[in-house]
Amino acid sequence: MVYEVKGVVARSKGAPVTVETVTVPDPGPGEAVVDVQACGVCHTDLHYRDGGINDDYPFLLGHEAAGVVSAVGEGVTNVAVGDFVVLNWRAVCGQCRACLKGELQYCFATHNAARKMTLADGTELSPALGIGAFVEKTLVHSGQCTKVDPAAPATAAGLLGCGVMAGVGAAINTGGVRRGESVAVFGCGGVGDAAIAGAKLAGATTIVAVDIDDRKLAWAERFGATHTVNSRQTDAVEAIKGCTDGFGVDVAIDAVGHPAVFEQAFYARDLAGRVVLVGVPTPDMRITLPLIEVFGRGGAIRSSWYGDCLPSRDFPMLVDLYRQGRFPLEDFVSETIGIDDVESAFEKMHSGDVLRSVVVL
Ligand SMILES: [Zn+2]
Numbered sequence: 001m002v003y004e005v006k007g008v009v010a011r012s013k014g015a016p017v018t019v020e021t022v023t024v025p026d027p028g029p030g031e032a033v034v035d036v037q038a039c040g041v042c043h044t045d046l047h048y049r050d051g052g053i054n055d056d057y058p059f060l061l062g063h064e065a066a067g068v069v070s071a072v073g074e075g076v077t078n079v080a081v082g083d084f085v086v087l088n089w090r091a092v093c094g095q096c097r098a099c100l101k102g103e104l105q106y107c108f109a110t111h112n113a114a115r116k117m118t119l120a121d122g123t124e125l126s127p128a129l130g131i132g133a134f135v136e137k138t139l140v141h142s143g144q145c146t147k148v149d150p151a152a153p154a155t156a157a158g159l160l161g162c163g164v165m166a167g168v169g170a171a172i173n174t175g176g177v178r179r180g181e182s183v184a185v186f187g188c189g190g191v192g193d194a195a196i197a198g199a200k201l202a203g204a205t206t207i208v209a210v211d212i213d214d215r216k217l218a219w220a221e222r223f224g225a226t227h228t229v230n231s232r233q234t235d236a237v238e239a240i241k242g243c244t245d246g247f248g249v250d251v252a253i254d255a256v257g258h259p260a261v262f263e264q265a266f267y268a269r270d271l272a273g274r275v276v277l278v279g280v281p282t283p284d285m286r287i288t289l290p291l292i293e294v295f296g297r298g299g300a301i302r303s304s305w306y307g308d309c310l311p312s313r314d315f316p317m318l319v320d321l322y323r324q325g326r327f328p329l330e331d332f333v334s335e336t337i338g339i340d341d342v343e344s345a346f347e348k349m350h351s352g353d354v355l356r357s358v359v360v361l
């Protein structure tokens, strides 16, 4: 059987996205079809539209999604029809050199569906991050489906599939934030606020939020920031030292991905502290640091891919904590919108008016 459904497609570089008929095949071996219930609008979708990822147009956008499995292919054992799942882009292979070392969170050969979704004329679609979820039904590898408590609303749970997990993971997995530590987070959009919420969850007692927009700093306080710094008005490094007895923080998280911000994060940490880069830089960006400072300050400089998460371990845990009132997953949802509203959601995201717009399908 083949399904004809509506989906959000980016046809060419920079052009506004359009809602098109998408043909979804039956799942092949190891694959699953998921009826998408909700999918968040992420900066990465906009980067795909604008050609910032690659030129494999047309793209089927959307990748922060939750829904219900409606069909499974041969040999699928991890999920069954009717399961409520969050989609992930880290379906681990179990066989690459990272997996064989027991470091599945770094898997270098993650699975995507082999069968292709197409436009009505047969043109193959490139699904964003191997998912493609601004669509009523999507085809994924079964490993991209992570079962979670179905009592969680899809609008909130879906956000774990990308931005929220990246931020939380930057704090708790990559940064290894521990009880009583001090943390600074640069950039208080969805990923940065998730890093703040993650630092709070891990028991950090000083959490400094840094941004150039006072609206975002107000959001950051809601997620657990104990101090805020507007770095347009104040020197961020000095302000952070002022919150930490002059020493700097144990963990400094750059959720922007810009050389000037990374440099602030580098100098805002205490001796032997950790710097975590989770914001995604562009290929032209360069950083220059005195090597003696890299050595002399000790500690670690780490990058965080997808929050170094293992979806099977981290998604159900965060949904459970949310259900227990210990993690504010729902607060990341600024608004719910329809499938026709993705283009206007990009504009709102650009102007910093929303944390996350979530498409309800
Ligand atoms: Zn692997």
Ligand SMILES: [Zn+2]
Pocket (backbone or CB within 6 Å): 042, 043, 044, 045, 063, 064, 162, 163
């Ligand atoms: Zn994303």
